[in-house]
Amino acid sequence: MLFNSNEFVFVFLPVALVGFFLVQRLGGPRAGVVWLALGSVVFYTYWRLENVLVFAASIGGDLMKHRDRIAAKRASLTPDVRWTGRREPVKSLDGR
Missing domain, CATH: 1.20.5 (Single alpha-helices involved in coiled-coils or other helix-helix interfaces)
Known part of the structure; x- marks a missing residue:
């Protein structure tokens, strides 16, 4: 996934940001960091599992x-x- 692709801008980024703020609010700062780490794994492994x-x-x-x-x-x-x-x-x- 490229940073300038439609799937990044309109799907991944909004899900990652909204998810981060929701998870952080419900689970605290550490949960937000875990969410971002998992999002990073998804982002970098999107093309090849x-x-x-x-x-x-x-x-x-x-x-x-x-x-x-x-x-x-x-x-x-x-x-x-x-x-x-x-x-x-x-x-x-x-x-x-």
Whole structure:
């Protein structure tokens, strides 16, 4: 599907936008992001269904590559730790 095709402009784009705002309103911001991610998969695999495998491999590779970073980020966001813009979280906002 091309960005300047009639099917994109008059079908895919309106469905994606209306769906995004509805899903986000009903399910929250994360649900809206999931909707857009699924829409992206549909968009890029529209011409050839085999592209789903390439997409899945790419997403899986990215997740495996960044899983340590994701786990570290989750661990650093405990309730007693505040983020001050530094690389390391600190216990209080005055930097001590």
